[in-house]
């Protein structure tokens with residue numbers, strides 16, 4: 587496996603003419619990332635293609651009060667894991683390589699999508715993500731890029747960027763990987779104490795409860811999600827949002843109109859902000875118990 591730090595070293599790989607499947611990460615890899623690598627590999631291995639991962643903690647996508655400094659950096663361990671999982675190339679640039687001068691050209695996704703949910707609580711987040719991902723895309727020139735569905739809105743925003751900017755890249759979303767208890771894997775789980783790791787399961791449990799209420803009651807969606815939000819608050823979470831939205835555009839969904847739903851949630855446990863989601867498909871409007 588090649589570990590590359592500069593754009594000059596990357597160029598022969600980008601221009602090699604071989605198919606490339608790309609997995610962008612911020613490092614501190616866990617089984618969720620390794621699943622993305624596995625999916626990427628499967629996409630190109632039969633065609634003698636290359637699996638390329640990036641490791642870069644993108645300062646632009648952290649607000650000043652967020653955890654940029656604290657974000658775990660474990661490059662050696664990450665490279666060992668990537669190598670063991672058959673990754674061919676790791677691009678791990680320093681900030682001075684990616685941002686040799688202030689990044690004044692940015693990719694700004696539309697407010698209708700990017701100012702909702704995560705974008706509302708993390709202003710500028712999706713502009714920063716699109717900007718860095720677009721830079722990686724033009725440096726690596728992948729045929730396929732793989733993203734986790736845990737960051738549901740991020741995946742939607744990237745799909746839109748690629749479509750509207752006519753980037754010839756196939757975007758693949760991979761279902762969220764969970765631990766044996768159902769907790770969505772995340773590098774931010776490292777911030778949690780043992781007790782908080784158990785408590786963190788309450789977030790997914792609330793999403794399951796929302797799905798149950800969607801399927802088995804006639805309650806309107808806003809009542810279902812506000813109850814979920816209240817329950818989490820009562821249990822000691824600081825809730826940013828629990829929302830039932832349309833999978834297509836992430837705007838609020840309504841009972842009787844929408845069937846392809848996703849419940850998106852973000853909440854803080856102590857100082858750690860966690861996100862999770864659950865897709866829900868309504869096939870019938872008749873409640874059953």
Ligand code: PAF
Pocket residue numbers: 610611612642644647715718719737740
């Ligand atoms: O999902 C992430 O880890 C990041 O947002 C990404 C896509 C690597 C961009 O920095």
